[in-house]
Amino acid sequence: MIIRIILLIILVTLLGISLFYLYDAVYNMNAVPISFLINQTPVLEDFSGNLQFYPNMRFPEKQISYNIDSECDSGKENNVIESFNILSNKTGLLSFAKADGVNNAEISISCQNAEIKAKLRDKYYIAGEGGPTKIINTSFFYVIKQGEILLTYINSGCDYPVVELHELLHVLGFDHSSNPESIMYPTSSCSQRITQDITTELKRLYSIPEFPDLYFLNVSATKHGRYLDFSVNIRNRGLNLAKNITINLFSKDSLITQYNLGDIDYGEGKFLNVTNIRVGNINSLKFILVDGEDLNQGDNTIYLTLAG
Secondary structure, X not given: OHHHHHHHHHHHHHHHXXXXXXXXXXXHHHOOOEEEEEOOOOOOOOXXXXXXXOOOEEOOOOEEEEEEOOOOOHHHHHHHHHHHHHXXXXXXXXXXXXXXXXXXXXXXXXXXXXXXXXXXXXXXXXXXXXXXXXXXXXXXXXXXXXXXXXXXXXXXXXXXXXXXXXXXXXXXXXXXXXXXXXXXXXXXXXXXXXXXXHHHHHHHHHOOOOOOOEEXXXXXXXXXXXEEEEEEEEEEOOOOOEEEEEEEXXXXXXXXXXXXXXXXXXXXXXXXXXXXXXXXXXXXXEEEEEOOOOOOHHHOEEEEEEOO
């Protein structure tokens, strides 16, 4: 008799559980999907400038590696080194180090076939050419990965490295200036120097810490019954690799779940799409990006509220 009662209790319990899950499935199947709305837009700090080809052009690190081609004579090589020293002294931030191998140089200085490449263009003598050759647009910075300088002059006639500084600043992202006294004026003169606005801009750019900067490019979420679907698009617009990134999903102060996204390099992003998470009766969500170092922690959290 006791065994029969126990079996009956077990059968009734299993039947109750089955009916619950059947009801739950029917309820959620027929539930009308309701979207969550973002009720907070991150305020992005503006680092924009107007002296460069694009806003916020800089190398990822304050120390920049270089290689000077063996065909450059000692005069040009000394002028390049002097240019590096001038920028280092004026900014107090930048430094330049000889690369460990030609292929590892961030700035390559060449003087090959100078006599052939030196020519007249529109009646102006081309003393040198320079600029960035590889740029990564992170949407916040234009990160310069590589640049080249070609010194084509035979004799600049200047005691000051006007040509080298002009081309080096091109590599650092600076455009021409309309000020004839500026080193960045299109036509060279031995009296030209680095103006204060250039120094100020270099100090501003290279005083920014070399951190990653994660942000939510796009977030959407929909609740159907007791289940949640969401999509998150994350990007790194900073200056460094974001390591071991985690997304924590909360409803109010209760952790629902978390996901590890691995590493995200600057200029790159990751997309996370999740369906059918059982969440119960909730009306708000909070997504938090967890990163050890981040340039702007203010945009690492985003809030959503159930529509209606």
